[in-house]
Amino acid sequence: MAAMRRLIWPLLILAALLLVNVAFIPGFLSIEVREGHLYGSLIDILRFGAPLILVSLGMTLVIATGGIDLSVGSVVAISGALACLQISQDQGVFIAIVLALGLSVLLGAWNGFLVAGIGIQPIIATLILMVAGRGLAQLITDGQIITVNDPAYKLIGGGYWLTVPFGVLIVLAVLAITAFLTRRLALGLLIESVGGNAEASRLAGIRSRGIIVMVYAFAALCAGVAGLMISSNVSSADGNNAGLWIELDAILAVVIGGTSLAGGRFSLGGTVLGALIIQTLTTTIYSIGVPPETTLLFKALVVAVVCLVQSPAFRDKVFHRRRRPPSARPAEEKVRVTA
Amino acid sequence: MTTLSLGGGRVIPAKYVPVLVTACLFAAMFVVGGIRYDGFASGQVVLNVFIDNAFLLVVAVGMTFVILTGGIDLSVGSVVALSTMISATLMAGPGWPPYLVVPLVLLIGSGLGLVMGYLVHAFDIQPFIVTLAGMFLARGLCYTIGTDSVPIEDPTFTAFAQTRIDLFADLWISPSVLIAAVVVLVAAYVLHYTRLGRAVYATGGSEQSALLMGLPVGRTKIAVYTISGFCSALGGVLLSFYMLSGYGLHAVGMELDAIAAVVIGGTLLTGGTGFLLGTVLGVLVLGLIQTILSFEGTLSSWWTKIFIGLLLFAFILLQRLFSARTRP
């Protein structure tokens, strides 16, 4: 149906990427159980892509309300830093996790308050935390890289449960919860309504402020969990580099997944696909022997193509050029639309 | 409420208030620093801020143009890095002379800006996304050229890097500061005295009105991204004077510093209001924060980011209150 049709492009891209891998790497698709753990390239993609998927899920909801959250990378760093600090000070893992996630939610609510309460443009409101958050993370770690050695904490990002990487299970759980909140409960409808037409939503009696604050808090919570996962995987917290530029990858994943940056309709499945495409792209570049340095070039290409294809102006120009009088200049077309 | 009256009946137009606030902040920081630390209250400390931030100043000038039209340019840091990388590699490997390399680098930077501006204008794609792609592209090109730091040993470059221009009374600046000053002056002239500059303000004020008034909005938008690309490339050249190396990891996150400087300088992120002088002050405030932290000694470098974040918050809040009052 319509939902499937929107996912067709990301699916095709992902399939193409996987095919390239199959062609270049013998046994790419094979998955085996070794020492009670699932092993294989596909598992690796899922495992390494888990934090990005989490952050992207939160970002999807923010973007669906017509906003954007630049601060998630900083929240990733803060959450990991706080958790590792607590553990290194011999606090229990559980308390450490609760504190880290609690702080993340607080930071997200702050973003939401700036956007919905004060009315600052989302991109600017979250820029504040993006800049200050890095400093905050380093303040927590005192500029050091805090290493922790706690088997319980290690489980989150590096461990396995029932042969499956624990991080993947967390992603599945968050995905299920998000899908439940948005699709089984009515959160998704209200988010899409606010993002699709804010004034009409107000006149339909929707409390958009509360929804916006909640969505930013949720995005930060997702980022917080991703932060735990990243720091747990490497058993250390690096306030400076953890989650660096993950916000850009997440935005990219959302856009590739077919959710418009203008807000409105969103697709959780598309976002997961988008994040997997980005992760697979990285893996592919490593595996087919292209120097890994060029990953960013491919990303640039993907962003450009996806945005151009989504741009109505581009489609008009490319596909309907002949229908327009040749003298019509772009500036005048705009007048026609707005005047 | 569009004017602020002082005692004695003098009136300051509202548009100057944010710049004045920044100027007062700078002065206050300088005075506090001078009282707290020995050797802080000297002219050379201010000049050192210029010397250490000449490249940022140039980049922020370009960013000011873009933000004045209501856009944003995330690619500046990467273009800076790309410029250092291209200059270092071309001079180290094939041994190209600087007088060929520098114009080439400036051309590449401007070209990238031009393409991004065209995409923003012609296809109505958000500047944020277009320049994000530009950011990836430029950084990717850096790494493609090389992942290691490439030293610059060209005699012209090293000479330029080590030159001191003596001013009066033991004060000195680097040639880069001179270049940055020229850029600021030229940019201020363009913004204030040319049709392009006024079209920049008009576009940022109201794009639709600017169109209906018959202004070349599309050309203006393309021009500001080109200018920003040029400034980033020039900033890259200045950074290679300063660092004497080309490296793909140079200037990571510089776009944030540039945006922060512009905002702290009182330019509205929604466009249309702001001055270059404000941007200069914004860069100075950012630089002075670092200077104070280095004088303080016990405070760590990350406080810079926290302070910048707090300043950003304060200024954005100020702008918000301000625009709420002027537009009832």
Next chain:
Amino acid sequence: MAVPAPILRMSGIGKQFPGVHALDGVDLRLLPGEVHALMGENGAGKSTLIKVLTGVHQADEGAIELAGQAVAFGSPLEARQAGISTVYQEVNLCTNLSVAENILIGREPRRWGRIDWKRMRARARELLARLELDLDVSAPLSSYSLAIQQMVAIARALDVEARVLILDEPTSSLDADEVGQLFRVMRRLKEEGIAILFVSHFLDQIYEISDRMTILRNGRLVGEYPTRELSQVDLVAKMIGQELAALDRLHGEAAAFDRPLVEARELGRPGAIEPFTLTIHEGEVVGLAGLLGSGRTEIARLLFGADHAGGGQVAIGGAPASLRTPRAAMSHKIAFCSENRKADGLIPDLTVRENIILALQATRGWTRPVPREQQDELVGKYVKALRISPPNPEHLVRDLSGGNQQKVLLARWLILEPRLLILDEPTRGIDVGAKTEIQRLVAELSDGGVAVLFISAELEEVLRLSHKVGVLRDRRLVAELPNGPELTTDVLMETIASGGRA
């Protein structure tokens, strides 16, 4: 009196948009030194005609002559260069720039490429002096009132050798003194021989300033008349027209209602609607009649809490109530179908089903979803009852026709079972079949005890449905008339035209 040769002549102008014949064989001529009013209701084609004239749209048929020369403008810029300048209702200037710049930007005096600010300010002062204005031209435009901004826009329009000046609803946000100032300027320009095309919804203003008028209705020319020779009643009749289809009156008579539901006392909002007092009873259909911009929509928005009232009280069921937000109004079971379906009503990207249950879901909050079976049942019921087509609830609302979109919006509010339903132009721009269905629905609702506030530009329709008609003119509720055999469209037009003074 000999008529001078027209400076501008448009003849046989036709313009089609997909599915709409916006203009059909319209003529317009402007004489030098006259103020010419362009009259018509919503959708009559006024703005399309202006856009064709100024080069925003190209005409499909017809010819334009300027001073005897055939012209065709490709853009507003070309039109301006030929001497046709436009000042729009929304001031299209950059308020962040100085007054002088707003007048001269794009044509700044320059010396060696450098803008000569001194000469620019002098020139701006000169142009403003022509309009008898003395402003600080280096101050930002935002520091001046809307009226002054309007004048600055006119000064800008006059800088080029303007021969035709189009003022598109320039007075809609001005107060009486400011209108007076604008009219002084217009008279002065008239004496200089400039032809002014003036659009306004305020009849008093039209009769005060204009010499002649051209009336449009439904994209066609009704006629051209000297203002002195056309009475206000005739003008209103020509603008609104008589609907020929003689549908039976559904209510058409006053009835005794004794249970007041909503009582508004001295409710008002500065700049939008003068304080008004209105009582709506249970089961009563109250019609609002008046021209576009007379304050019809503003009353509806105040009663729904879409805008904040500047003063006055509302009582619901006898108890004082505060209607500060749509949610507050909804908790009192008030519903509102906005006149602007696209901007204020539907979420185009959502399906018919989602749009219909949106308000119900909003009242329940996101934690208590409407169960899917209940959704399907409710939606199915209203899709059937209102004959929404295509009858597929999963269709995207953006793809529906105007009439069906309107029905979706109606269904959204009907499932809330409102006690007061406010309908702002529910039948505008939809086909006759859908129109009758919506009218019948209003009658059924009222029989079931629901109060309806019915706003329509078509007087026939208002009369057919209402028990009581409130008449608006120039943002004031001027009369409240019980419906009955003696209340005809003629009486209504008379009341609108006279402002209830008769």
